[in-house]
Amino acid sequence: MDQVSADFARGEFTAIMGPSGSGKSTLMHCLAGLDSATSGAVRIGDTELTNLSDKQMTRLRRDRIGFVFQAFNLVPTLTALENITLPLDIAGRKADQEWLDTVLGRLGLTDRLGHRPSELSGGQQQRVACARALAGKPEIIFGDEPTGNLDSRASEEVLSILRAAVNEFGQTVVIVTHEPHAASFADRVVFLADGRIVSELRDPTAESVLDRMKSLEQA
Numbered sequence: 001m002d003q004v005s006a007d008f009a010r011g012e013f014t015a016i017m018g019p020s021g022s023g024k025s026t027l028m029h030c031l032a033g034l035d036s037a038t039s040g041a042v043r044i045g046d047t048e049l050t051n052l053s054d055k056q057m058t059r060l061r062r063d064r065i066g067f068v069f070q071a072f073n074l075v076p077t078l079t080a081l082e083n084i085t086l087p088l089d090i091a092g093r094k095a096d097q098e099w100l101d102t103v104l105g106r107l108g109l110t111d112r113l114g115h116r117p118s119e120l121s122g123g124q125q126q127r128v129a130c131a132r133a134l135a136g137k138p139e140i141i142f143g144d145e146p147t148g149n150l151d152s153r154a155s156e157e158v159l160s161i162l163r164a165a166v167n168e169f170g171q172t173v174v175i176v177t178h179e180p181h182a183a184s185f186a187d188r189v190v191f192l193a194d195g196r197i198v199s200e201l202r203d204p205t206a207e208s209v210l211d212r213m214k215s216l217e218q219a
């Protein structure tokens, strides 16, 4: 990262875009306390991440953050359902059953819950990872290409449920995507290049995102 300064407002959906290697995953890992910057600061609400002990950081990630990784990071020995409820189980919290059923239904996972990750397709594993991030209604959900392996229908479901998390529960969502259509679900698009923020767009449409991507390529 190079001189990045950005705010992600509560209750807003932001998409991060940019060429491969531009630093999207790195930025997201720093924001979520999975990686630390050599200098600078990251704050979630009033909490300054740089000052936290390992234990406090673990608790913050567990209680306030949901993360969908570019590589799904499911636990191979657990079933789909066990993976989804793992963060809640560790925290000793109970899932809101109605919300969990909504998430599982909309992501088309209801009949795959007893399967282990190795028995699921790539797209199903990705949807399990999304359900895990959504299950506990965390303050902020980060998704690193959460629709990268999905067909258009499944992709639409993931994006609309992320949109619903923002609209209905006031959660904050930040995703990385390469797809203008996926970015159009967001309130705002932040464009990265060579570790810097080079452009921003409000209320994006697939067309306006594509236009901006083209003009950035030519710049």
Ligand SMILES: Nc1ncnc2c1ncn2[C@@H]1O[C@H](COP(=O)(O)OP(=O)(O)OP(=O)(O)O)[C@@H](O)[C@H]1O
Binding pocket: 018, 019, 020, 021, 022, 023, 024, 025, 026, 027, 070
């Ligand atoms: N642990 C690391 N040590 C050194 N360099 C790294 C490390 N992790 C990533 N990089 C480099 O930092 C740059 C940004 O990587 P990053 O994974 O953030 O890119 P990205 O924008 O997410 O790309 P993609 O779209 O391919 O996922 C790349 O050049 C990458 O090789």
Ligand SMILES: [Mg+2]
Binding pocket: 024, 025, 026, 070, 144
């Ligand atoms: Mg990446």
